[in-house]
Amino acid sequence: MRVGVLGGSFDPIHAGHLRLAQTAYEQADLERVVFVPAGYQWRKAEQQMAPAGERCEMVRLAIAGHPHFEIATLEVEREGPSYSDVTLEALKEERPGAELVFILGRDALADLPNWHAPERVLELAALAVAGRAGDGGPTASEALPGGLHGRVIWLDMPPVNVSATEIRERVQAGRSIEGLVPEAVREYIAAEKLYRD
């Protein structure tokens, strides 16, 4: 069983995350994709996040109707920082025999050398990497940053020009986020008055 793991703040989950998950599902030959909302994001410590319960609820709303997508709340339930190697270790224990594929955008890949135990992450999972809008897209011959070595599947994904930062800014400015997040997530953000200040 090949299982994709897509970690993120999901503050909020948006069309880019869903496109990335679906592309990895198809191109990395996955049976499932597990969305893992981050607890304390030590790499983004200066950034205020919406409460974990609300970020998880938005993920649930966004993946409803995608039978091969699921959510794992282990990082938000764990005390302390969210380390991907610890998460992958736990997911592997839960699913003996599963082959894990860690899904990420190229911006996150660039930060990989600064993660906790990046070599261990690469032992535990192959990577599936997509470009982000404006970065020209990854090339098959591209090396991993920081001299790291591991198995990489470069995803061929048309760029989705949306980020959670842009969505938070739009909501705060009273602009529409229609089409940038699933409709149920847009309604939840409005009903819960998220990102207004």
Ligand code: ATP
């Ligand atoms: P923020 O704007 O708050 O930094 P974000 O939109 O980058 O957030 P995250 O939850 O931090 O979202 O991202 C989780 C993962 O999804 C990361 O690996 C990131 O690279 C990837 N990702 C997010 N948006 C896109 C997108 N539009 N295209 C491809 N990958 C994306």
